[in-house]
Amino acid sequence: MIKWLGALLVAATLSLGVAMPTFAVEKEKKIVLQISDGGEEKQTLVLNVANNLQKHYGLDNVKLEIVAFGPGLRLLFKDNVNKGRIDSLVKSGVQFSACQNTVDGMAKTLGYKPALNSQAVPVQAGISRIIDLTEQGYTLVRP
């Protein structure tokens, strides 16, 4: 009888031991933020949203990518006034993607390629990068 109760306890403990980790693991959030507007308020908003998401879910529980294209690419200009905040977010794991089609378009207007933040990761087309990411399970947010 005692052996039988002991076996039951061991079985119960093992079953709990297997089940408990499945409650402890948080599912990682994957979010892509779109910035395609060039204004100061929109730039500030996107950076604020990225910060707030990291604070809310925790740095290890959220994967963030900010894709800039069109007028929004100005966020990733080399001397943008927000470059300090961008550096800080990159250090905390955020990726900033810069649309090369937009760069090429701007180069035609300016006569030269605009200098970009060295932290920016080039992608051929910002919009297709967003679609690819959403197909990989990212949630698209456009603040």
Next chain:
Amino acid sequence: MKALKQTALTLACVAALGTTVQQADAANWLMLQGTEPVGTAERAYVWGFLQPTYTQTDGTPLPAGTPFAGRDAVFNTIVPDQKSDSQFQILRAQVGVRGQNLPLDSNINYFFLAEFGNNGVTTNGGGAARVVDASITLNHIPGARVRAGLFKTPTAEEGLQAIHVFDYINFTNVTDQMLLERFFDRDGVPACTTATSGTAETCANRPNGPVGAFRDIGVQVFNAFTFGSFELSYAAMLGNGNGINRGDNNGSMDKYYYLSGEYVFGGNGARREGLKFFAWQQDGKRTLITGGTGTQSSVGGTAGTEADYDRTRSGLGLTFRKSKFRAAAEYIKADGMIFDGTDGGAVAGVSNIAGTTFATFNIVPVDKADGYYADFGYLVLPKLELDLRYDSLNRRTDVAANERQFTTTTVGVQYFFNPKTRATLNYELRNAEAPNLPATNPANLVLDATDNRISLQLTAIF
């Protein structure tokens, strides 16, 4: 000041060669007004501000025993109209546009501002509105931005700062009389008589156009550099020396030099916290007819001698802002082209008791003046600031008998409805005297009539 000049020019040269120090963000007057934030500036950002104002004195007239006894004392009337001792007015109403004409190109920005209010900018020379800023800045050369057009000159803090965040309603005596330049064709001496000239208007020797408004048309090289929390700024400018509405008239350009160093505590914009030291100088020449007895408008057509006179202004000072406390102080010197008020303290164009002469504006081409101010502010409540300012001007110091001293203690309150809307109440305890003349001298009798002044102003920035 020679050292200042050399330092400023050396900095400009070094900067033009391309230094490797970090350029500062827009966070001082040179940068706030002359540049735009990289990567965020709009093509056309519309902004402006309104300042309806009420001002009152006791209206004490000129006293017995003086040439214009019984007439209005000009210093007790309300500018710019000088017709009453109490007045509601729209002191300033400015609308402007600024930005980067091509937002992709952060190397070029512009600044445009027009004045529609009732003040010295709009009341002389006709016209109800005037352009007061119209400039383009080129940011292509590392360390040496180039600004061209009409804009505020790199001089005294009171004039250079954005007027919509000025903590008082009226300027200090030294700024008002020595830096807010009035431009004249004639010196106003001797007084215009009814026998020789006729009407009050032609005899008044009024300014020949708007006040300078601390601005000039020209070109400026400037920049700011940060070294950790320290910021070093410089500016060197060449301008017509003729204010906002005229070209050059004497083949001589005004030269401006400015240098400042600031330890930045934090924040940004117009109310950034920091401790700043600054020094500046302006050198120029002005053309003036002296000794004539004719009318104001017929330059060279009547008796008198036209000549160019040196006009130099210089100053040094500091500003401080930290948490709830702020302070500022500046010492200013003036050499040449000293504004000397009106004859007998009367309103220009008014005849004397005997009916033989008209009061005229006067300007003294060769003389000196100096002055200073100390200003303190404390935010006693989150939306309520108390202000206290003391200022002094010694005018015409070359000859003891000509010297006049003006001192004003201003007590102020600012209530901030929100960060862009505030009410300002000022009470000015004003004193003036001829310190080297007897108390019974007419000059002292006139100056004794100086009233205190109360002003209330609303400011809304949009």
